[in-house]
Amino acid sequence: MFEGTLRLFLIWLAAALFMVPVSLAVAQDADGLGDLKLPGISSYAPPKSEIPLASGSSGAITLSAQLTDKGADITRGIVWRVFKPEPTGDGKLPMVASAHGGSAVFQLEPGSYLVHASYG
Known part of the structure; x- marks a missing residue:
């Protein structure tokens, strides 16, 4: 009984170890961005006044x-x-x-x- 369970575990472990490099290689080759079109950088809102935000010495x-x-x-x-x-x-x-x-x-x-x- 123990030998059959051990053999099944070793087969499963070997299969899992062979799948790890394949999944890593596929993840590196995947280009998830494709033809993604991004808008340009929008302008930011200028400050409302010339008064500095921090006033005082501390x-x-x-x-x-x-x-x-x-x-x-x-x-x-x-x-x-x-x-x-x-x-x-x-x-x-x-x-x-x-x-x-x-x-x-x-x-x-x-x-x-x-x-x-x-x-x-």
């Missing part, structure tokens, strides 16, 4: 994390790190703020930042 940003779109905020175990996007002379991004716990509020000067969040 602003508050609140960061929070959820596991799902409608889930509750994670209240502990999050590490937030905020970096400036331009590297320094040693090639590293300068960290301007960090926090541990759940949600965090940072006072940052207007500009672009990279935010890294880790859990655990």
Whole structure:
């Protein structure tokens, strides 16, 4: 009984292994776009006023994390790190703020930042 089951399993395994390269080759040759016609890039809406969006010397940003779109905020175990996007002379991004716990509020000067969040 065991030998028959083992033999059937080995035949099934060999067939499956032979099918994997065939399916990969077919996936690489498939051209799903065909004769797709895309519209040109549309123009963007210009700003409504000349007033800068960020005013003042600093602003508050609140960061929070959820596991799902409608889930509750994670209240502990999050590490937030905020970096400036331009590297320094040693090639590293300068960290301007960090926090541990759940949600965090940072006072940052207007500009672009990279935010890294880790859990655990």
